[in-house]
Amino acid sequence: MADWYEVCGLEDVPLRGSRIVKTGEGCIALFRTADNDVFALDDKCPHKQGPLSQGIVHDRSVTCPLHGWVFSLETGQAQGADIGQVKTTPVRVIDGVVQIQLTENTAA
Amino acid sequence: MTKEKLVVIGNGMAPGKVLETLLEEAPDRYDIIIFNAETRVNYNRIMLSPVLTGESEFEEIVIHGDGWYIENNITLYKGHKIVEIDKTAKTVTSEHGVVQAYDKLVIATGSYPFIIPVPGHKLAGVLTFRDLDDVHAMMLAARRGGKAVVIGGGLLGLEAAAGLQIQGMDVTVLHLMPTLMERQLDESAGYLLEKELQSRGINIITKANTKEILGETKVEGVLLDDGTVLDATIVIMAVGIRPNLHLAKDSGFATERGILVDETMQTSDPDVFSVGECIQFDNRTYGLVAPLYDQAKVLGKKLAGKPTDPFVHSESATKLKVTGVNLFSAGDFASGDDRQEIVLRDAAKGVYKRLILQDDKIIGVVLYGETADGPWFYQMLKEGEDISEMRDSLIFGAAYAGGGGSDPLALVAGMSDGAEICGCNGVDKGTIVNAITKDGLCTLEEVRACTKASASCGSCSGLVEQLLALTLGDSFDASAVKPICGCSDLGHQDVRRMILSQELKSIPAIMQALEWKTSCGCAKCRPALNYYLVCAWPDEYVDDGFSRFINERVHANIQKDGTYSVIPRMWGGVTTPSELRAIADVADKFEISIVKVTGGQRIDLLGVKKEDLTAVWADLNDAGMVSGHAYAKGLRTVKTCVGTDWCRVATQDSTGLGIQLEKAMWGAWAPHKLKLAVSGCPRNCSESTCKDIGVICIDSGYELHFGGAAGMHIQGTQVLCTVGTEAEVKEHIFALTQMYREQADYLDRIYKWADKVGYDYIRSVIVEDAGARKAYSDKFLFSQTFMQDDPWKERVDGKEAHHFGAPLIPKKIAETV
Numbered sequence: 001m002a003d004w005y006e007v008c009g010l011e012d013v014p015l016r017g018s019r020i021v022k023t024g025e026g027c028i029a030l031f032r033t034a035d036n037d038v039f040a041l042d043d044k045c046p047h048k049q050g051p052l053s054q055g056i057v058h059d060r061s062v063t064c065p066l067h068g069w070v071f072s073l074e075t076g077q078a079q080g081a082d083i084g085q086v087k088t089t090p091v092r093v094i095d096g097v098v099q100i101q102l103t104e105n106t107a108a
Numbered sequence: 109m110t111k112e113k114l115v116v117i118g119n120g121m122a123p124g125k126v127l128e129t130l131l132e133e134a135p136d137r138y139d140i141i142i143f144n145a146e147t148r149v150n151y152n153r154i155m156l157s158p159v160l161t162g163e164s165e166f167e168e169i170v171i172h173g174d175g176w177y178i179e180n181n182i183t184l185y186k187g188h189k190i191v192e193i194d195k196t197a198k199t200v201t202s203e204h205g206v207v208q209a210y211d212k213l214v215i216a217t218g219s220y221p222f223i224i225p226v227p228g229h230k231l232a233g234v235l236t237f238r239d240l241d242d243v244h245a246m247m248l249a250a251r252r253g254g255k256a257v258v259i260g261g262g263l264l265g266l267e268a269a270a271g272l273q274i275q276g277m278d279v280t281v282l283h284l285m286p287t288l289m290e291r292q293l294d295e296s297a298g299y300l301l302e303k304e305l306q307s308r309g310i311n312i313i314t315k316a317n318t319k320e321i322l323g324e325t326k327v328e329g330v331l332l333d334d335g336t337v338l339d340a341t342i343v344i345m346a347v348g349i350r351p352n353l354h355l356a357k358d359s360g361f362a363t364e365r366g367i368l369v370d371e372t373m374q375t376s377d378p379d380v381f382s383v384g385e386c387i388q389f390d391n392r393t394y395g396l397v398a399p400l401y402d403q404a405k406v407l408g409k410k411l412a413g414k415p416t417d418p419f420v421h422s423e424s425a426t427k428l429k430v431t432g433v434n435l436f437s438a439g440d441f442a443s444g445d446d447r448q449e450i451v452l453r454d455a456a457k458g459v460y461k462r463l464i465l466q467d468d469k470i471i472g473v474v475l476y477g478e479t480a481d482g483p484w485f486y487q488m489l490k491e492g493e494d495i496s497e498m499r500d501s502l503i504f505g506a507a508y509a510g511g512g513g514s515d516p517l518a519l520v521a522g523m524s525d526g527a528e529i530c531g532c533n534g535v536d537k538g539t540i541v542n543a544i545t546k547d548g549l550c551t552l553e554e555v556r557a558c559t560k561a562s563a564s565c566g567s568c569s570g571l572v573e574q575l576l577a578l579t580l581g582d583s584f585d586a587s588a589v590k591p592i593c594g595c596s597d598l599g600h601q602d603v604r605r606m607i608l609s610q611e612l613k614s615i616p617a618i619m620q621a622l623e624w625k626t627s628c629g630c631a632k633c634r635p636a637l638n639y640y641l642v643c644a645w646p647d648e649y650v651d652d653g654f655s656r657f658i659n660e661r662v663h664a665n666i667q668k669d670g671t672y673s674v675i676p677r678m679w680g681g682v683t684t685p686s687e688l689r690a691i692a693d694v695a696d697k698f699e700i701s702i703v704k705v706t707g708g709q710r711i712d713l714l715g716v717k718k719e720d721l722t723a724v725w726a727d728l729n730d731a732g733m734v735s736g737h738a739y740a741k742g743l744r745t746v747k748t749c750v751g752t753d754w755c756r757v758a759t760q761d762s763t764g765l766g767i768q769l770e771k772a773m774w775g776a777w778a779p780h781k782l783k784l785a786v787s788g789c790p791r792n793c794s795e796s797t798c799k800d801i802g803v804i805c806i807d808s809g810y811e812l813h814f815g816g817a818a819g820m821h822i823q824g825t826q827v828l829c830t831v832g833t834e835a836e837v838k839e840h841i842f843a844l845t846q847m848y849r850e851q852a853d854y855l856d857r858i859y860k861w862a863d864k865v866g867y868d869y870i871r872s873v874i875v876e877d878a879g880a881r882k883a884y885s886d887k888f889l890f891s892q893t894f895m896q897d898d899p900w901k902e903r904v905d906g907k908e909a910h911h912f913g914a915p916l917i918p919k920k921i922a923e924t925v
Contacts, residue, residue, distance in 0.1 A: 003920055003921075004920075004921055005918035005919060005920050005921065006918065006919045006920075006921050007916045007917075007918050007919070008916050012910070012916075013910075014654070014910050015654070016628065016654040017654055017910065017911075019910070019913070019915075019916055020915040020916065021915060021916045021917070021918055022915040022916070022917055022918075023918060027915060030916070034627065034628045035627070047179075048178075048668065049670075050670070051666075051670040054658040054661075054662075054666060054670075055631070055658065056630075056631040056634060056635075056654065056655070056656075056657065057654065058626070058628050058629055058630045058631060058634065059626055059627050059628060059630075061630075063630070063631035065657065065658040065666055066666070066668065067175065068631065070630075070631070081557065081558075099921065100918060102918060
């Protein structure tokens with residue numbers, strides 16, 4: 001069963017920036033794009049486990065800080081010639097509050 | 109289930125291709141372990157000639173970087189020579205004592221250069237041309253100038269000779285036979301080549317038999333059979349290669365001139381295979397890359413357990429990689445009663461073309477001066493095409509034979525889809541055209557990345573560009589400047605010019621005015637634009653942290669585990685007991701994993717958690733230390749030696765001058781990192797001659813250097829000028845730095861920028877034009893008035909706090925879904 005969890009206010013995530021959310025199954029990176037959409041992906045590049053939250057956010061993509069892999073924020077799919085996928089987490093913004101959907105075990 | 113173990117001895121181009129094929133066909137079949145006697149990754153050996161001439165750099169010729177081995181779970185032992193193969197126990201043993209069991213073994217020990225055993229062949233200064241070490245040795249020798257003698261007028265010898273001559277040496281080529289490259293060229297073409305090289309100032313002596321290499325401990329000259337003595341500081345032996353079969357022979361494998369293999373590359377032992385220059389197949393040994401790749405593909409498929417055609421010998425085409433010399437040859441070009449030839453000569457243009465025919469088929473091609481039709485002829489040669497129909501116009505090439513007139517594109521248009529474009533990687537026209545249309549490729553680089561065509565020796569780049577032009581029509585422009593990234597068609601210099609001329613003062617303003625194709629750029633263009641704006645408008649522009657790479661955004665260096673390293677500035681490499689105490693206290697308090705002295709004369713604290721960064725900085729700030737900018741595309745360190753205060757041979761106060769420079773220049777952003785050094789005397793203890801900017805103190809003043817590098821690319825500096833006072837040192841260095849900051853492409857270090865604009869041009873501005881120098885220096889100092897706030901202190905005081913906050917904890921809300 002999955003529940004919605006509050007994490008922070010929309011303004012707490014900088015534009016074209018990120019925040020890290022700690023869960024029972026590792027960290028989730030919360031991204032906010034230039035046009036104000038919020039996405040949540042595992043904070044772990046499938047290539048060498050680079051922290052995606054520390055990458056550069058451009059359009060609806062993020063570039064991993066370690067070796068420059070680019071991922072779609074929408075699908076978690078690696079772009080260009082690289083092959084790999086990052087798990088995405090459902091996210092919504094209600095009354096300026098960012099919420100993500102986690103299962104009971106993951107949230108712990 | 110445990111996987112089978114595949115052990116590979118050797119890490120050259122042939123085994124590299126075996127593994128590429130194998131991983132494509134059966135990625136998970138084996139645990140792969142490579143033992144390489146060289147301490148490097150797999151690189152493109154045929155491109156060593158352009159490295160020698162300075163046209164390419166080593167990093168450009170790497171085929172598989174370290175990452176490739178990790179991604180494919182391959183264990184690579186670098187610098188491990190295998191000394192024994194035990195066929196019964198199925199193990200190999202390295203000279204360092206590693207014993208490795210195998211299920212399947214590939215021997216790819218390659219070849220070694222043959223050294224003629226004349227007296228003196230062991231003297232220092234006798235070199236070969238085989239690997240990167242040889243190239244470095246030649247470049248080092250060339251730096252001192254002097255005379256070089258190249259023994260051997262074949263492909264390698266001539267490429268070495270041309271490279272050394274470009275590097276400034278006085279070169280003589282000795283060749284035993286009457287004409288050059290007699291294995292690939294006939295006499296006429298050999299003669300034209302000899303004339304061309306002579307006209308470039310390379311001395312060529314044919315029918316030259318070397319009797320002795322002269323010298324006491326190092327090379328001083330070469331003595332020929334006829335008594336001629338040639339002065340020489342180095343001798344390059346390039347008389348041929350021999351299969352490196354000793355390991356296989358000593359281990360009991362069947363060998364003759366090479367390791368004997370069958371048409372599936374299997375040796376005399378059914379679990380052991382061999383490919384490359386070490387093998388002998390059908391009484392032939394090999395030295396060109398195309399057949400090696402054919403062997404490798406056969407073996408790769410076989411190891412994958414896939415059906416494969418047997419390896420068959422086919423004629424290879426040869427090209428000489430000497431800029432400005434066009435020659436192409438393939439097949440057999442001896443005359444004979446049953447053979448006919450068609451010859452075309454144009455003396456004024458230096459063109460010579462000869463086709464050798466037998467039974468209405470082309471069996472040999474020699475082209476000199478104009479080689480564009482080479483691949484077309486070669487294709488017909490390989491396919492054994494009957495040419496009787498077009499015999500009359502055959503020699504004029506595809507354009508005429510194909511009826512396409514004189515349009516250069518008609519040549520490629522006339523080729524069949526199966527025509528081979530890239531001989532090194534075996535890529536045909538159909539594959540390339542298909543990739544261009546299907547994957548929407550529009551640049552040479554993209555075609556290279558997707559198909560590997562022109563990715564090895566690069567000599568077919570022109571053909572690939574013609575295919576692009578043919579397929580894409582007018583939308584392909586080969587002469588276009590390389591765009592800054594996929595978001596724009598403009599090059600770096602265009603963007604920089606327009607930032608100034610249109611007074612663009614923010615990233616969105618640039619993207620709007622210059623019609624960026626993406627909404628907010630990408631990780632390539634944003635950092636470049638941000639830097640260009642910082643440089644153009646130091647007093648107005650507000651730095652955009654989100655357009656900086658993580659290290660510059662958080663002012664620390666990210667490590668592979670996501671922690672950071674922190675390096676405080678130590679001015680000129682000088683520290684104090686109280687600073688050291690503070691560093692020690694920080695290391696204890698934050699449980700720093702390792703404290704390491706860096707190459708830039710300061711101390712690195714590694715393993716700091718991101719949320720601890722501001723606290724670590726606060727403690728270092730309290731002890732009077734500021735950021736060392738060890739993460740910056742900007743001023744890093746000014747390395748110094750102890751100078752006249754202590755050193756008995758120093759000529760000036762190098763430490764003091766270094767500290768003055770670092771205090772004036774810290775905080776300056778630049779297109780790339782900027783490292784300086786000041787040495788107190790020409791003994792050069794601070795290694796000034798491999799820095800971006802270096803100072804060497806001399807009795808009469810200061811010798812200023814620039815354009816050095818000591819990373820993946822190693823390059824000594826060139827002298828800028830000599831000046832008399834510290835004030836002049838500073839004005840020259842500030843001016844040079846500012847000129848570099850304003851002119852270079854983002855991510856070009858000074859040497860790359862200088863290569864593009866010319867060292868002499870930089871000297872003419874900075875040294876000879878006092879007005880320009882003063883203006884640049886003033887602009888640098890003006891910019892610095894905005895750059896010298898310690899970024900650590902700003903963040904300790906709360907700037908950009910969102911970067912350094914603790915992770916968020918999710919809080920469950922009532923609603924359930």
